[in-house]
Amino acid sequence: MTSTAVSPRPASTTAPPKFAALTWFFKQISTSLQLSFAIDRTAEACHTPRRNEQVESALSHGYELHAWAAALCAHLSNVVFPNWQPTSTSGADGGKGHALDLAALRRTDIFVPVLPILETGAEDSPQAEGSQIVTIASSLEAPKSSPVLGLGDIQNFLRLQRATLDRRVAAIASAFPPPSSASLISAAEASLVVLATHLQEILQQLHDSVDCIEQMLRKQLVTAVGRELSPRDFSKYMEYHNQKLFRPAYKPQPFCFAVRRPDHYPEGTVSIEAEPAQAAEASVPIHTLVSSAATPSPPMSFRLSAATRVLFSGERHLHAHLAHAFEGETGDALALTARARQFSCFMLLLGAIGPNATFEPKHAIILQNKDELRIPLSLEQ
Numbered sequence: 001m002t003s004t005a006v007s008p009r010p011a012s013t014t015a016p017p018k019f020a021a022l023t024w025f026f027k028q029i030s031t032s033l034q035l036s037f038a039i040d041r042t043a044e045a046c047h048t049p050r051r052n053e054q055v056e057s058a059l060s061h062g063y064e065l066h067a068w069a070a071a072l073c074a075h076l077s078n079v080v081f082p083n084w085q086p087t088s089t090s091g092a093d094g095g096k097g098h099a100l101d102l103a104a105l106r107r108t109d110i111f112v113p114v115l116p117i118l119e120t121g122a123e124d125s126p127q128a129e130g131s132q133i134v135t136i137a138s139s140l141e142a143p144k145s146s147p148v149l150g151l152g153d154i155q156n157f158l159r160l161q162r163a164t165l166d167r168r169v170a171a172i173a174s175a176f177p178p179p180s181s182a183s184l185i186s187a188a189e190a191s192l193v194v195l196a197t198h199l200q201e202i203l204q205q206l207h208d209s210v211d212c213i214e215q216m217l218r219k220q221l222v223t224a225v226g227r228e229l230s231p232r233d234f235s236k237y238m239e240y241h242n243q244k245l246f247r248p249a250y251k252p253q254p255f256c257f258a259v260r261r262p263d264h265y266p267e268g269t270v271s272i273e274a275e276p277a278q279a280a281e282a283s284v285p286i287h288t289l290v291s292s293a294a295t296p297s298p299p300m301s302f303r304l305s306a307a308t309r310v311l312f313s314g315e316r317h318l319h320a321h322l323a324h325a326f327e328g329e330t331g332d333a334l335a336l337t338a339r340a341r342q343f344s345c346f347m348l349l350l351g352a353i354g355p356n357a358t359f360e361p362k363h364a365i366i367l368q369n370k371d372e373l374r375i376p377l378s379l380e381q
Helices: 023-027 053-083 102-106 151-175 187-225 231-245
Strands: 256-259 268-274 287-292 300-303 309-312 317-320 334-340 345-354 358-368 372-377
Touching: 023 053, 053 102, 053 187, 102 151, 102 187, 151 187, 334 345, 334 358, 358 372
Parallel strands: 300 358
Antiparallel strands: 256 268, 268 334, 287 317, 300 309, 334 372, 345 358
């Protein structure tokens, strides 16, 4: 309600156009009006019925068309239709509202002819009388031994879709004002909402059906292998393979080292371990290619204070680690682990190598009496 007789909204407005490219869809129809879509199974990029260039292109264009249909429905339902409110039960609007059932436009009772159905040993259904709705090229017809539904089943599905769609449009025409009327919401706008909604259902069902077939093949593959392989399984295989590939002096070794003073028992261990996939599993050190100094190296030093430097010496190793991960997944989570033995103590420094045989520590901690430290490592991949 406003204090003036003039509506705050403009008398007329023009919405920006919404475009949808249909070129790709029309290219799938030959000059003789036959469907000619096919997957090039000989292409190197063709991996599965879902992962190939042709299906990826179809889903990409279908996604764009789905977005256009959703934008059309949103504009009509959220921008155009709210300008004409339903009739007020109190009569405050003077009977200028409408009595239309807009909720009926959201009913999904139109048959969607896109279904992931595969059936072996079944004969093609006889086609109903009447002209064919769709024809396909003879080179694309499925053989009799194929589990794909035949052309007769496809024709029957499309006829059922047409019948339910005709009934829905007829119901809208009888419940809404005719398009020739001056009504803001007529049968034309209502039919647009219904058709755009049905188009979204078809495209969404197409995407879900293709994913369903892909998931079915994946399930069959997992069943044939016996288990679902993980990056950890592949790493174990590579560890076994590397034991045969490399000479003993160059074989990858577990990253696990004892912390000890000369001629003394170890004070503890330092290792880099892969986090277990399940709580019941134990952490295991990763394997690295190691290059160790052959001769005693000169001592290094780190600053303890402005006037104090500490000299230290010991074995020096350079490690290289090759992590394995599947596409779209991350590899094993790694953690730096330090453990101290009972009645033992040592200090762990983390930092970088500086100039002139210096070590620049960033972090330090003292471990003693069965202390265990785990620091997750964030690796750039």
